[in-house]
Amino acid sequence: MIIKAIAIDDESPALELLRKFVENVPFVHLEKTFTDPKEGLKYVFDHQPDLIFLDINMPALSGLEVAKIIQPLGKSFIFTTAHSDFAIQSYELQALDYLLKPFSFERFLTALNRAFQEIVRKKGEETSVFIKDSYDWVRVNLNEINFIKSDGNLLFIHTKTKTLSTRMTIPEILAILPKESMMRIHKSYVINLREVEKLEKHQVTIDHQTIPVANSHRESLENRLLKKS
Template sequence: MIRAVAIDDEPKAIKVIEHHLLKIKNIDLIAHFNNAENALIFLKQNPIDLIFLDINMPNKSGLEMLKELKLKPHVIFTTAYAEFALESYNHDAIDYLLKPFEFERFLIAIQKVKRRINSQNNLNTYFFLKDGFKNFKIEYDSILFIKGSGNYLDVVTKEKIYSSRMTFLEIIEKLPSTQFIRIHQSYIINIKNTSKIENNQVSIESYKIPISGNYKDLFLNCINN
């Protein structure tokens, strides 16, 4: 499931995106915002695959917002201004939709997103994690969950636990967002290895991991779509 966010100061523009997405499988619009400031707060704490982003917004433009975002999802610009097209591709935008756009043109942009995500997912099945003075190769599928522990993160795998001095934002950059999701201020889980969800907690092998109220709706929305 591709997790998406729409950012536009025009409510009608958000409605158009929502309407088009109802006709497309495997994309979930989990949130929308009418300004870049609130969107930034959300995006810095939640792994997202795709942003539908307006450019010309009050206070902070879409392009200015992207410059502040360290972890950049895939971007489809949605704007009424053609003159921003060249600059938008400096941000590696997947597509640039001029308002008003019909469903057929919108679908072409979505197909580009799916091709790029599929291509990236097929490239790597692992990443390297520093634990002490050594770097270990960690297969994504071997990870059960990740827990914050002071200034360190404990990466709990099927074989052992690795401890690395890094932040959640740094580890999120290394993980495929379609497989890993944050369910608590202190936990990221591997959806593939989740066996049960019950009583505000997730079961992964013998572990019971809490789901916090701040992340519950987002988590349940993702797994139910």
């Protein structure tokens, strides 16, 4: 699935940076960019893109106002702004993310993976994400993940068929994983609850591999596995 996106920002350099970032993401196509929010709004209603990147401080019509107008359409949008003052309003409007300029490509990719999950959920399609494994982009079905291990600056994603490495943090990967099946059980490990074969006092077994369980996560892990909560 390719996400159809547009960007609305009254600053051309910001739009150019977005365009360069999107060029490195295989599952997003930036259809058009707009410096005039009214023109961007018309395009949204005429062409129904999946995702809108929105600046907030713009003349004539703010990004918050644009979001309120398109909200009945059920469109996904991400705010991109240099101002931190509007974070609360953005979440009240159900923005998928709030990117504070200047943001890195890694932070941008985290937001896009979150958007991908939300959009495929709305469309009822298979849940997967693209992970950068060394120099290649690889689509990973989230249901195929057994567990994830953090080691220094890398995450090692162990699936049913292969192991991928990527430069992400555990909080970043947790933001795009399905919460009903994935759980952090240790500072260095996230597991797929559906793949647990055995639960012991200080460890679990998945695919014949033992994974440590931190004391602080033991009770909540047991509750979730035994469906007590």
